[in-house]
Amino acid sequence: MGVGILVEDLNAWYGTTHTLQDINLHIPANHATALIGPSGCGKSTFVRCLNRMHETNPIARATGVVKMGEIDIYNDASPVEIRRRVGMVFQRPNPFPTMSIYDNVVSGLKLNGFRNRRILDETVERSLKQAALWEEVKDDLKKKSGASLSGGQQQRMCIARALAVDPEVLLMDEPASALDPVSTSKIEDLIFQLKSQYTIVIVTHNMQQAARVAENTGFFLNGKMVEFDSTHKIFTNPRDKRTEDYITGRFG
Amino acid sequence: MDFESKSMRRNRATRSATNYFVSGLCILATILVILPLLAILFYLIYKGASSLNLAFFTHVPAPVGETGGGMANSIVGSGIILFLASLMGIPIGIAAGVYLAEFGRGKTLANAVRFTADVLNGVPSIVMGISIYSLIVVQQKHFSALAGGVALAVMMVPTITRTTEEMLATVPHAIREAALGLGVPKWRTAISVSLRTASPGIITGCMLAFARVAGETAPLLFTAFGNQFWSFNLSQPIAALPLQIYVYAISPYDEWHRLAWAGSLVLIVLIMVSVTLVRIFANRGALKGGS
């Protein structure tokens, strides 16, 4: 089951660029939360701060408090421990090219030293089913390389890989932006299915996508969070003029 | 209508002639460069193949004046020295390459290491030879296979470091992020994801370094020293193929010249096979990960 995320006064920098300014936000557990905004507005940086991927870049840094459940992720745990509790799906599918589909899905377990064959087998089946990919690949799990799948299948495999570690939070950074419409709709269906079990944060530049999958939506602009509210409210009656301009297509 | 003056037309003719002339020179240069290569290969095959026989691979050198004999001990000796060199040089080289590609991005120290590796690559092999002589042979008081191995290892390190770095740089960053995002520690990501993905390139890079030191003679002159007999003792002088070729080539005996050609052919075949493999790999292009 997922946990809620509380963000207080989060600031982030890339070198000298102040990419996130004073973000305060509560992401409820077991729901999907969408983050929208024009490119470069800081929404990707924001999700990368939620599992401390932001700091893998040597010139990047972040301050503030992010609480995941009762854990303050910047003070109570190491980045590695946090990332094990948070699944992440990236903008472009990034399977491990040298691994089979099977190994790709359980890579988070195997690379962390988990060796129980029975549980690994179960996990592959469970997560591929959750990612709606099981039927398509169950016959050549160990025969085919993860990189041999189509783009949409690869992305679903990456979702399965993120789910295999049994995370509490699932971060998705524009998961469908590199995919065709059919694959996109499959991914959206998936998010819809998964959000009752995981806390999902999805970054998207596609407003219809946000409207379709998320209960709550936050609008980012120039490193600041302009507005955060229920998706319905954001799209029908936004409080801020800039949000209204954005969703009505007046810029961005 | 004639827009060109007479001088312009002449000028154009000169320019065009220069163009053809220079192009011709370039083609001639290319032919001149390929010619010695073909000549060397021709002589190697012509003189070497006729001297190759089973005895070459099974016998030790015959005493002066006797015909026959082979370079079996040199081939095995080269194998032993190269094994020692690889044992020391490959892990250090790969580790240094991993540092450059995975930990040192953009750091001044990494740039300094990279630069030093390139400069070390250009240090003459004879200088490596006398340095290792001064360090090991002088201490041990005799020439040894071990000293030869160390000398070649030192020569392998910079090459392997740079290849490893180049090959790791072809691994898409997104794949590292995928592993890090799963909570895989950085060391495990470097080994099981980056190195594993780049491994075909790194292996061929190591083979290339191996092939290059396999033909080195100068660093072995005062370290491995050479030996006319079988030796498997790492602290004793040992025979090596390039050393034996050198000794035979500058000897006055026809029989030995014959063996030198045969030895060179064996050496070159070994090296060409490695280099060709590298080439095939390079042509296949960088590794494609993700999509």
Added chain:
Amino acid sequence: MSSTRMTPERETSSPLPVPTPVSPPAAFADMAPAVASTTLSPIRDYLSKRGSGRLADDSFAAVMLICACSIFAIVLFIFGILIMHSRLSLAQFGWKFFTTQAWDPVSGDFGALPFIYGTLATSLLALCMAVPLALGVAIFLTELCPRPLRAPISFLTELLAAIPSVVYGLWAVFVLVPLMRDVIGPFLSKTLGWTGFFDGPNFGVGLLTASMILAIMILPIISSLTRDIMTAVPNSQREAVLALGATRWEMIRVGVLRNSRIGIVGAVMLGLGRALGETMAVTMVIGNHPDISKSLFAPGYTLASVIANEFSEATGDLYLSALIEIGLALFLVTIVVNAIARLMVWAVTRNAPARVI
């Protein structure tokens, strides 16, 4: 770990400020949070017990760093050991070592001038022969060569780089030396004898033969680097010159060569570095005699070949020390030449991948 635990925290923390107070959506309110799952799944249990790996990470990074620094160590160690073992000669001769001609192991009088002369003469002569050819090959391969021929020809020139020095030497001894003695030498002394560079007896071994084999050996290095450098010149430069109505050669001269000249100088210097230190092939054909002679037919000696030839039979500490000092000089010179060359090549191809060969 459920959202119930979040609630008190949210209450105790200051009310969430800007931009707008968060209003939990209706769904959030009636969401059944309640029972925190008491039994963790085996996977979550395993992963949560797994440590931070910080120690392993730090030690791994440290080992990699040590290996990387071993490259500095190698260079410093070579430098240190050469100085240590040449101190006898350094103390005895000082700078005079590099300006005197004597090389007399019997009386213990050593000067490196003949070797410096031999090294410079063969290397520069080799450059004179190799550079125009290498440039020609590079231009041919980047600008003129039909596409299907490009790969095989560059492959052949790179094979040239893979042939061991001793094999070049063997070939030179049995093919180039007779050729020089019977064909090239007589021809040169007949046509260019008036210059004085081709006087004296011609035995086939000597400075000229050594330079020729050196030229063949450094050619592939210079041409493959030059090729990389020319490829790095953006096509827009070529098109800009062609658009002015230039011929192909003018395009190469103005658009390509002018833009890559620093890199080409660097490539040539890398070739020079290789030529200065080249040992085996040169030792086999140069004649090994410490003379300074104007004639290119005369036998000579280089820094590298005197070490190769005399080191193992050097009797006496001073003799050995003098040879090691020659090694030290060679080391320092090649380090400087290579460092300058690398900087020049890097300046041009910084963003292009480096080559191994």
